[in-house]
Amino acid sequence: MYGKTLHQGAARLKTTLAHSSLCGTHRLPAQRGAGPEAAAMLRGGGRAVAGLLRRAAAGSREQHRDRDPGSRIQEQGSGSARPQPPEPSLLRFLVCPLSKKPLRYEEATNELINEELGIAYPIIDGIPNMVPEAARMTHKKPPAEDSEQP
Amino acid sequence: MAAVRLCRCRCRALLSRVRGAPRALRGLAAGPEMHFGFQSVTEEERREKIYQVFESVAKKYDVMNDSMTLGIHRVWKDILVHKMNPSPGTLLLDVAGGTGDIAFRFINYVRAVRERQLQRKLKHHQNLSWQEIFENYQEDKSDSLGDSQVVVCDINREMLKVGKQKAQHLGYSEGLSWVLGNAEELPFDDDMFDVYTIAFGIRNVTRIDLALEEAYRVLKPGGRFLCLEFSHVSNPLLSRLYDLYSFQVIPVLGEVIAGDWKSYQYLVESIRRFPPQEELKAMIEDAGFFKVDYENLNFGIVAIHSGFKL
Numbered sequence: 001m002y003g004k005t006l007h008q009g010a011a012r013l014k015t016t017l018a019h020s021s022l023c024g025t026h027r028l029p030a031q032r033g034a035g036p037e038a039a040a041m042l043r044g045g046g047r048a049v050a051g052l053l054r055r056a057a058a059g060s061r062e063q064h065r066d067r068d069p070g071s072r073i074q075e076q077g078s079g080s081a082r083p084q085p086p087e088p089s090l091l092r093f094l095v096c097p098l099s100k101k102p103l104r105y106e107e108a109t110n111e112l113i114n115e116e117l118g119i120a121y122p123i124i125d126g127i128p129n130m131v132p133e134a135a136r137m138t139h140k141k142p143p144a145e146d147s148e149q150p
Numbered sequence: 151m152a153a154v155r156l157c158r159c160r161c162r163a164l165l166s167r168v169r170g171a172p173r174a175l176r177g178l179a180a181g182p183e184m185h186f187g188f189q190s191v192t193e194e195e196r197r198e199k200i201y202q203v204f205e206s207v208a209k210k211y212d213v214m215n216d217s218m219t220l221g222i223h224r225v226w227k228d229i230l231v232h233k234m235n236p237s238p239g240t241l242l243l244d245v246a247g248g249t250g251d252i253a254f255r256f257i258n259y260v261r262a263v264r265e266r267q268l269q270r271k272l273k274h275h276q277n278l279s280w281q282e283i284f285e286n287y288q289e290d291k292s293d294s295l296g297d298s299q300v301v302v303c304d305i306n307r308e309m310l311k312v313g314k315q316k317a318q319h320l321g322y323s324e325g326l327s328w329v330l331g332n333a334e335e336l337p338f339d340d341d342m343f344d345v346y347t348i349a350f351g352i353r354n355v356t357r358i359d360l361a362l363e364e365a366y367r368v369l370k371p372g373g374r375f376l377c378l379e380f381s382h383v384s385n386p387l388l389s390r391l392y393d394l395y396s397f398q399v400i401p402v403l404g405e406v407i408a409g410d411w412k413s414y415q416y417l418v419e420s421i422r423r424f425p426p427q428e429e430l431k432a433m434i435e436d437a438g439f440f441k442v443d444y445e446n447l448n449f450g451i452v453a454i455h456s457g458f459k460l
Contacts, residue, residue: 124307130330
């Protein structure tokens with residue numbers, strides 16, 4: 001059923017993970033909820049399926065301990081980078097470098113969002129990327145690698 | 151309804167573009183000629199080139215530091231942290247902190263101070279009940295830093311990656327955070343940090359005045375600005391020996407150890423182009439700092455500038 005809506009590689013990935021005892025079907029509704037962004041990430045994941053499967057198998061063991069559905073979705077999509085949520089102590093310091101207003105941490109996409117200006121700063125490898133060139137506009141939906149000069 | 155939302159989004163985008171315009175203009179318009187070592191480049195080119203320099207040297211950065219300075223850079227960094235003399239509970243922002251040398255030293259120092267504090271507290275307590283002793287041991291485990299924190303900020307992802315790996319390898323996890331950010335536009339709110347350090351980084355910042363203003367902004371009133379940087383040697387004989395060493399030995403070391411002549415050529419040239427002690431002191435005063443002072447280490451090869459936000 002899900003193979004129709006998602007990319008072939010991602011579907012293969014999901015069935016493999018579904019066999020592993022740790023990941024169950026309870027995760028899939030969460031994926032549907034994540035929307036087009038998750039689909040884009042899963043498409044990216046489909047390209048590197050083999051390495052991804054290995055990493056996902058190792059990662060899902062760890063994440064079973066974490067019980068963090070957001071990062072599990074990320075696990076499948078982001079390929080080489082296993083996203084770690086930033087430390088809460090760091091979050092209380094960070095503000096947007098442009099407007100100096102506080103940011104909101106978005107777990108689904110692992111980004112820090114500035115509502116006012118409509119931009120999102122990615123968090124890669126647990127290190128928030130607070131350079132304006134790396135931020136993406138949240139009302140468009142370009143891939144995170146695009147550099148936008150806000 | 152959707153149209154209104156779209157309009158609002160466009161306005162927001164326009165607003166942010168207008169905000170960003172002065173910055174963009176500064177870069178895109180041919181821009182004032184800046185220096186990259188002894189070459190003359192535009193501002194954008196300079197940022198790009200410096201980013202590439204550090205991207206390529208990141209993995210061998212520490213090894214090169216040791217071999218170029220014959221290990222003396224460790225002493226310089228130790229002196230910087232001793233000069234800072236942080237007490238437990240201090241919030242440090244280490245800009246251009248890349249591989250984390252200053253951050254680790256800060257953590258070690260604060261841990262040592264904290265241990266001494268706790269030992270002194272224990273000595274004063276006579277006739278402790280078993281309950282109190284038990285509580286003391288519990289505290290120790292979670293309070294070894296006494297709420298001190300250090301945030302390492304760097305503009306180069308490779309340097310931060312190397313730093314993070316080092317931290318894991320050496321076992322530093324508490325009180326340490328990593329952020330990718332631009333020193334000229336720090337992602338921190340006003341009046342946040344107790345100490346701001348920039349060790350061997352301000353030379354690579356394209357707009358030093360902006361970085362100094364940002365430093366002033368993020369420091370709490372009473373906060374301290376510390377800058378460790380290569381500077382000018384006034385003694386003529388030493389200056390000649392230093393030049394000889396810099397231009398003949400260092401790029402060769404760079405080629406042999408890191409496989410990168412040009413980056414280390416850039417390094418020694420940028421040291422020559424950097425303003426001397428007095429000029430940097432004036433720039434720091436311009437940013438609003440008081441009690442600005444500098445201390446020469448090794449006859450001026452390195453200088454520590456210090457200023458307070460009062």
